[in-house]
Amino acid sequence: MSVTTSFRPYDGRPVTSVSDTAPEVVQGAVDDAVQAAALLAATSPGQRRAWLRAVADNLETHADALVALADEETALGTPRLTAELDRTAAQLRFYGEVAAEGSYLGVTIDGSTATTPRLVRVNRPVGPVAVFGASNFPFAFGVLGHDTASALAAGCPVVAKAHPAHVGLSVRLADLATESLLSAGAPEATFALVVGQQAGTQLVAAEGTAVVAFTGSQAGGMALWRIVNERDRVIPMYAEMGTVNPVVVTPAGAWNFEEVARGFVGSFTLGSGQYCTKPGLMLVPRGHDAASVVAAALLEAVPRPRMLTEAIAGSVRTTLAELEEAGATNVVTVPGGRDGWSAPAAVLSAPVAALLPGSQLLEECFGAVALVVEYADEEELRSALDALHGSLVGTVVTGGDKDDPDARWLVELLSNQVGRVTVGDWPTGVACSWAQHHGGPWPATTDAGATSVGAAALDRFVRPVTYQSVQDAWLPPPGRADNPWHLPRRIDGRLVIPGSGT
């Protein structure tokens, strides 16, 4: 039987070995989740908020040990991992609050008229969710990350696949979650973990799986997406994948380019460049010697990138070579350390004419690598932006005042290509709140309408059902006339908020 082993990126030594989940155990986990789905669907959002709080509390209780284990398996460092664990606990609580608020249920009631029947529309949980967490955020996008938290909040059981890079942490987190959920009164099989690539493939193909949520690379996401689309019963798959995330510096924004360059370096080297929101391409007006200034800022920052896995470290070197083959010039390369899964950081430059459809220059390099491209005028800038694929986030660096003549059209243009447009802020921070959208047009995600962060993350795990001429007693609770869960509703076309007098 095969085994999944994690390694210390600091020195390459093995940390944890876990046997891969046997096929019959994977099938059992899905079958149990199908059974649990009906029980979860009958719980109230308030109950599930209590479960999520229990999981968050338990995470915090075991923070020190969890962070230590995570650092062994990721080398992301104690400060960053401590902050990430805190954030993960906050996320779990946030999604519980979103569920309890209840707008995600979309309750809509049309009374009968002379020609139409009474209709009650309610969003219902879809059933078992297969969660594939990311390598780069072992807590926040891991087996108890955004996808799991929002799926549980929406009333769906979760079967998560352990990430091989932090399989030890995945197992520990799963144990903690199972313990907390049971003690808080959640049904058995509300959460389960499977280990191993074969188990992941089986999970996606299993008839009982209702939705797949994935965070990771284009290659990994697309491989699962193909499996999903070959199922007899095709199911939704929400994949959030890495992208180039362009930064545009306007002419007015370039007045103090040294400072801009320092900010850019800070953003693209954060976490050794292992962010799906890493800004990988900067477009700068000609005349600022931009690539050299960014290169100088990189040297000043003295990064020593250490990657999550040996494969990622190797991929940084391969992609660097491919970028040069595709017409980029290496301006500076800062070698990684000698031990473990280190990789270089680098700044490259390319002429704007090289940004052509199909070019490697339009693809993400997952690591502390960025491409700087100068543009002569608005026309060149527009054609460069037109060539880009969809991204999660686009950044505009403006002169900072209301008179920057390029800001507005750039915000508008980027909003057709990305899920989030930020002005002035670097893109690598993603707040989890009501207004967040962490998604974007293909190939940033497989569904541009979906977000994996923020309140709308729950929407991926429900689907509407309309009840026609169904007696109140036979409706699910959110659709009942007496509104037992105190939900915001739309009644005969008008929004009604409980307790507001409207």
Added chain:
Amino acid sequence: MSVTTSFRPYDGRPVTSVSDTAPEVVQGAVDDAVQAAALLAATSPGQRRAWLRAVADNLETHADALVALADEETALGTPRLTAELDRTAAQLRFYGEVAAEGSYLGVTIDGSTATTPRLVRVNRPVGPVAVFGASNFPFAFGVLGHDTASALAAGCPVVAKAHPAHVGLSVRLADLATESLLSAGAPEATFALVVGQQAGTQLVAAEGTAVVAFTGSQAGGMALWRIVNERDRVIPMYAEMGTVNPVVVTPAGAWNFEEVARGFVGSFTLGSGQYCTKPGLMLVPRGHDAASVVAAALLEAVPRPRMLTEAIAGSVRTTLAELEEAGATNVVTVPGGRDGWSAPAAVLSAPVAALLPGSQLLEECFGAVALVVEYADEEELRSALDALHGSLVGTVVTGGDKDDPDARWLVELLSNQVGRVTVGDWPTGVACSWAQHHGGPWPATTDAGATSVGAAALDRFVRPVTYQSVQDAWLPPPGRADNPWHLPRRIDGRLVIPGSGT
């Protein structure tokens, strides 16, 4: 150059011949739509409501001629087609009202905090929508039907494909729409029509097409879905396809089974059975000689099904033979008329054990054909329902009072398999209102979260963008602080309805 020709179903004579749209013209239509998309995105929902009203008015002005032409090409009859045209005008106006109300824009604003930036989330139109209308509703689901109306309401240009069965009507409707839209101030290329199967395929594959909306058969929908998934840039496709739409009669609901049977026959023979919501399978408790009673009701109704096309008429005969091969017994067949595209109506029966995965008995027969299956007890009923594919609508016929012990669990069970559950009402009427959901799990649709009828139909044609730390002047109007379009918004997590004091 090839030509598309429609025929009179009454006698098979040709009605209209239209040259198929040349490839360069299709490409030009998409290119123009891409240009128009930016102009449409900058219009207000109120402007677009005015355009939709103009189209509705123009439809009504030309009602008599349109209905006459539609009857030539469909044989659906003047009363039905007149009602359908009225309904189509009402739909166009309804989607305009939904746009103007503005909830579909999902405006969400989180003010900045000590640790998070200001975020403004707004839904934006996705761009050109390719619309493939249905054969069976030349107005309501045709080139100016639900998909076109909701796409325009959401701010997206439409390139529709003419349905070959009513290509003359498609061209006439397109001319009327173009005329009304331009006179109401809509940009050029807000709406375009293409003709021919090759043009349709090209439209789906065209880089500029942002979304595909389809109503029709499983075979047609799946063929386009495969093309969509082979694009370089995969786009969303919303296909609403035909399904079996089970009817369950509870033991208490069978007390006056003769009346139930008459209602069932009325529903499955409506429009010669050419409804995507046609109830194709009835599950009845043993002991009512159900198939014979339904057969008697069918003989009493004297249907003379006349199908929309020769291919559909042929398909009815083929599918009837396939159902018998799959284990169904033909209880009664009422032959169609002698002329034109006629087809038989039929009632079949099958043992509950024959409802097995993969069986033809689980597939739709598009026509006035229904299968009656008796169940012995709850266990048999549950196993029969478990075997079914996803459907658009499921019907429960109960004893009509609150004490029917089977109603509640059946409503719950069916709600996992369909998009709409109706109790007592036959499924073939679909009201267009706020609470409607006309969709359902795979293979009823390619996206169980989406509806092609009702207010939420607009949601298919927008996608969220979050603006981070973007100055008010650079935001699109719905996201601006002064709320120029008077939209419902969520601010710092709380719903705020304009003018309500909340």
